[in-house]
Amino acid sequence: MNTLGIILILSLVAIIIAGFITLFVAYYNKKQSEQKLALQVKETELQQKLLLNSLEVQEAEQRRIARDLHDEVGALLSVTKMSFNGLSRKLTDKTLTAELSKSKKLLEESILTVRRISKELISTSLEKFGLVAAIEDFLNIVKEASDLNINFETNFQNDTKLIKNQELMLYRIVQELTNNALKHSGATEIEVRLTHKPNEEVKLLFFDNGSGFDVAAINAKTDGGLGLKNIESRIKVINGSLSIISNQEIGSRFNVRVPL
Amino acid sequence: MKLLMWLVCSYFILYVAVLPSDIMLLLGKDAPNSIFFYNWHYILAGYLKLAIYYSLLNIRYKKWLIWLLVAIITMFVLFEFKTDSLIYIFTGHFATKTYVIINLFIIVLSLLYAYQLLQDLSVEDITQYSFFWLNSGFLIYHIGSISIYSFVGNGATEEEGKIAWVVNSILLFVLYYAITASFYYSKNLSKKT
Numbered sequence: 072m073n074t075l076g077i078i079l080i081l082s083l084v085a086i087i088i089a090g091f092i093t094l095f096v097a098y099y100n101k102k103q104s105e106q107k108l109a110l111q112v113k114e115t116e117l118q119q120k121l122l123l124n125s126l127e128v129q130e131a132e133q134r135r136i137a138r139d140l141h142d143e144v145g146a147l148l149s150v151t152k153m154s155f156n157g158l159s160r161k162l163t164d165k166t167l168t169a170e171l172s173k174s175k176k177l178l179e180e181s182i183l184t185v186r187r188i189s190k191e192l193i194s195t196s197l198e199k200f201g202l203v204a205a206i207e208d209f210l211n212i213v214k215e216a217s218d219l220n221i222n223f224e225t226n227f228q229n230d231t232k233l234i235k236n237q238e239l240m241l242y243r244i245v246q247e248l249t250n251n252a253l254k255h256s257g258a259t260e261i262e263v264r265l266t267h268k269p270n271e272e273v274k275l276l277f278f279d280n281g282s283g284f285d286v287a288a289i290n291a292k293t294d295g296g297l298g299l300k301n302i303e304s305r306i307k308v309i310n311g312s313l314s315i316i317s318n319q320e321i322g323s324r325f326n327v328r329v330p331l
Numbered sequence: 332m333k334l335l336m337w338l339v340c341s342y343f344i345l346y347v348a349v350l351p352s353d354i355m356l357l358l359g360k361d362a363p364n365s366i367f368f369y370n371w372h373y374i375l376a377g378y379l380k381l382a383i384y385y386s387l388l389n390i391r392y393k394k395w396l397i398w399l400l401v402a403i404i405t406m407f408v409l410f411e412f413k414t415d416s417l418i419y420i421f422t423g424h425f426a427t428k429t430y431v432i433i434n435l436f437i438i439v440l441s442l443l444y445a446y447q448l449l450q451d452l453s454v455e456d457i458t459q460y461s462f463f464w465l466n467s468g469f470l471i472y473h474i475g476s477i478s479i480y481s482f483v484g485n486g487a488t489e490e491e492g493k494i495a496w497v498v499n500s501i502l503l504f505v506l507y508y509a510i511t512a513s514f515y516y517s518k519n520l521s522k523k524t
Binding site: 074077078096098099100 | 445448449452457458467470471474475478479490491494498
């Protein structure tokens with residue numbers, strides 16, 4: 072073999088090794104990116120499962136509290152009311168009868184409050200009649216208990232059915248947003264729109280004409296504030312998204328999208 | 332600071348790359364060549380590299396594999412005693428067969444280690460990983476080296492011999508450069524998961 076031949080072959084070997092190492096680095100980086108992505112997906116799935124579990128525990132706890140309130144506190148209050156009735160029949164003193172009547176009114180209010188709270192904690196209409204009926208029921212209770220002007224619109228058909236979890240989460244989100252509007256925003260009007268695009272998405276729009284809030288500041292809070300973190304968690308569980316516009320002029324607008 | 336570090340390293344490479352030849356020339360200055368020292372240097376470096384791969388590899392039968400390779404190399408070394416390449420200080424023969432077997436084994440081990448890195452994927456940035464540079468240096472050097480001994484053996488002409496030594500020096504330069512990079516990036520070793 073002549074000198075030129077040797078040089079050529081050795082140069083070729085050098086190029087092949089350099090190419091091999093470059094390819095190795097490129098392939099390594101590619102595989103590592105794939106692994107990172109797979110890990111991220113797994114982590115997200117795990118987070119969702121954990122979140123779902125914690126929400127399920129929360130839901131179970133609410134059920135227990137609602138049942139205890141209804142079956143035990145509610146029953147006790149009803150028996151007390153009956154006892155008051157018996158007592159009022161036996162009383163002849165007018166002053167005492169008037170006092171008892173006042174106490175009875177307070178007792179009745181307590182019974183109603185216990186019923187309302189237990190109904191808020193566990194929605195029987197959600198299980199029996201579905202999301203729209205549950206939201207309607209809930210908003211009616213709020214309407215009766217407050218001076219709020221509430222408007223609810225939906226294009227849901229009778230046969231429109233979502234996954235149980237999606238219905239529950241959307242219902243709880245409406246509850247949370249309404250409670251926030253009542254407690255913090257000083258709103259006088261609330262509008263809820265629930266639209267369903269078959270095989271595409273469910274959209275929940277919630278407007279209130281309250282004082283609004285600073286979204287960035289609320290997000291920066293570690294405890295989340297206004298139950299916003301709770302809402303975000305619920306949305307995450309059903310793979311949804313949330314956008315918020317809030318200021319003093321327009322109040323707050325929440326746009327929740329849940330893919331189907 | 333980084334530039335200074337690279338300048339110091341580059342100086343170190345240039346110095347170290349020629350050092351083994353200098354020592355051999357010095358030790359064998361009355362001899363017509365330093366092949367005897369070169370032969371022993373190559374074999375001992377081979378054993379040292381096997382020890383390095385013994386620490387680096389995590390494969391199942393690593394212990395058996397490395398000991399088998401050590402045994403095979405030792406067999407070849409003993410076989411070389413039949414020639415004068417390892418026992419005669421003024422020898423004019425390279426221990427070519429042992430070189431080739433060492434080269435082959437180191438190439439296989441470095442490819443195994445590259446495969447192991449690909450399986451683990453535990454290094455954040457492979458180009459800043461100390462042992463990647465060391466492994467690449469060994470791979471480049473030994474593939475180049477095996478090519479030299481395949482084309483230019485003991486019966487090489489003077490001109491072919493000259494080319495072989497030039498290529499060998501270039502390969503050594505690359506190897507020491509890789510080792511320096513390996514030293515430089517050893518500061519990142521604690522970051523590896």
